[in-house]
Amino acid sequence: MTESSRALLGQLIARRAGLMVPGAYDGVSARLVEHAGFEAVYMTGYGTSASRLGLPDLGFAGLAEMVENVRQIAAAVRIPLIADADTGYGGPLAVARTVRAYEDAGAAALHLEDQVWPKRCGHLAGKEVVPAEEMVARIRAAVEARRDPALTLIARTDAIAVTGFDDALARAEAYAKAGADVAFVEAPTTIAQIEAIPKAVSVPCLFNYAPGGRSPLLPVARLRDLGYAIVLLPVQSLFAAARAVGDYLAALRQAGEPGGLESRLMAFGDFNSLLGIPALLEQEQRLRSAPDA
Numbered sequence: 001m002t003e004s005s006r007a008l009l010g011q012l013i014a015r016r017a018g019l020m021v022p023g024a025y026d027g028v029s030a031r032l033v034e035h036a037g038f039e040a041v042y043m044t045g046y047g048t049s050a051s052r053l054g055l056p057d058l059g060f061a062g063l064a065e066m067v068e069n070v071r072q073i074a075a076a077v078r079i080p081l082i083a084d085a086d087t088g089y090g091g092p093l094a095v096a097r098t099v100r101a102y103e104d105a106g107a108a109a110l111h112l113e114d115q116v117w118p119k120r121c122g123h124l125a126g127k128e129v130v131p132a133e134e135m136v137a138r139i140r141a142a143v144e145a146r147r148d149p150a151l152t153l154i155a156r157t158d159a160i161a162v163t164g165f166d167d168a169l170a171r172a173e174a175y176a177k178a179g180a181d182v183a184f185v186e187a188p189t190t191i192a193q194i195e196a197i198p199k200a201v202s203v204p205c206l207f208n209y210a211p212g213g214r215s216p217l218l219p220v221a222r223l224r225d226l227g228y229a230i231v232l233l234p235v236q237s238l239f240a241a242a243r244a245v246g247d248y249l250a251a252l253r254q255a256g257e258p259g260g261l262e263s264r265l266m267a268f269g270d271f272n273s274l275l276g277i278p279a280l281l282e283q284e285q286r287l288r289s290a291p292d293a
Contacts, residue, residue, distance in 0.1 A: 006108040006150035009040055009080035013152065013182060013204050018224030023234040025051040026069070027076035029241065031274055034077045040108070043073050045084035046121055047238040059118020063089045067101045074106025082154070082230075085110040087117045091134075092141035099145040099153075109152035111184055111206075112138055114159065114171065123187055123213030129162045132171050136178045143179035154206060155180035158187070161214070165193055169200045176203040182229065187214040194218060195226055204229030211236060 012019045021040045024030035025047030033041040046057040048069045053060055066085065074081045085102055088095030095112065102110045113119065114135035116128045129135075135155070142153050155175035159168035165188070172183040184206040188194045194216065198205045207228045209217055223231050248264045255261065272278065 005078070005080045006148060006152070009082070009108045010150055010152060010181075012039060012080075013229045016198075016204050016227050016229045018220055018228050018231050020220055020231045020233065021082060022237055023047055023232065024073055025238050027072050028274070029237050030073045030077045030081075033237065034079050035274060038079065040080045040082060041073070041077060042232050042234060043070055043081060043083040043107075044234045044238065045086055046235055048084070050238065057119075057121040059086075059120065061086075063098060063101065067098075067105050070102055070107050071105040080108035081106060082109040082111070082152075082232075083107040085112050087115055087119050088112045088138055088142070089117065092137045095138045095141045096145035099142045099151075100147070103146055103148060103151050107151070109154055109182075111154035111156045111182075112142060113156035113184075113186070114138075114175075123210050123215075125161070127158050127161050129157070129159050132167075132174055135171065136174055139175050139178040139180050152181045153179065154182040154184050156184035156186055156206075160185065160187055160189065160193070165196075169197070172197075172201045172205075176201060182206055184208065189214050189216075191216050191218065194223075198227040206230040206232060208232050208234060210234055211239065 019040060020038065021042045022033045022038055023042045023044040024033050025044055030041050045061060045066065048066060049055050049057050049061040052065055052069065070081065070083045083102055085098055088098045099110065114129045116130055120127055139153065139155055146153065155172065157168050157171040157175065159171050168185050172185050176183055180203060182204050183201040185197045186208060188197065194207070205228050207223050208215070209231050211217070220231055248261065251261055251264065252258060
């Protein structure tokens with residue numbers, strides 16, 4: 001991840017034109033996002049916990065697992081990576097360490113949230129949030145910790161489900177004043193709330209387009225008209241993959257053998273191309289056949 005990639009993401013966000021960013025949970029899914037022509041990719045914490053640990057998004061994935069996934073995904077693609085950093089895994093000093101680790105691993109942006117630890121998926125019941133002052137300290141720590149000023153810091157508040165919508169807006173603005181570049185007000189429950197958020201916060205806003213969650217899912221064109229800068233599709237690729245694999249395995253179990261199910265698979269050659277194998281083999285051959293200096 002280069003500084004120019006982070007700067008590019010900043011420019012895309014500044015347009016406030018609803019940059020659609022699909023989620024990825026590993027290197028292959030990230031490559032598929034890039035291959036499809038999207039301008040940025042999102043590393044989902046929900047998907048990281050599910051794919052790497054086989055566990056739900058209830059605080060099981062810690063800093064080490066998350067940073068390693070950032071590193072692997074960032075290395076797999078050229079487009080900017082937005083990464084879930086949960087609560088920052090502790091107080092302000094821990095947040096500073098998290099920001100440096102994510103930056104070193106190649107993230108172009110990361111989001112921090114104001115839940116207590118262990119956190120839970122933003123569209124599940126039973127969330128708790130820290131006092132706003134504690135989250136302000138986390139954001140200040142993040143601002144001081146980043147080495148590259150182009151690293152985008154996204155402040156997420158989960159307060160709607162805990163202390164109400166008005167408090168969530170007040171928190172979002174307080175986090176913006178503390179130095180956050182983007183506001184992420186999680187899980188609005190009405191269209192009126194969705195419409196109000198970009199008008200009430202002074203920095204660009206993010207909408208989390210979570211299927212099956214608490215928020216009404218307006219058309220992306222409408223979200224763009226409202227002024228949302230980023231529209232995350234956090235888990236759609238994970239759910240699509242899980243359904244495809246599940247359907248294939250069910251068909252395989254019923255058929256009793258794999259013959260005849262090839263139409264459900266990506267072709268071997270296409271998958272090799274996705275991974276860049278032809279170019280790598282060509283590079284290896286060139287290096288082996290280069291004349292001695």
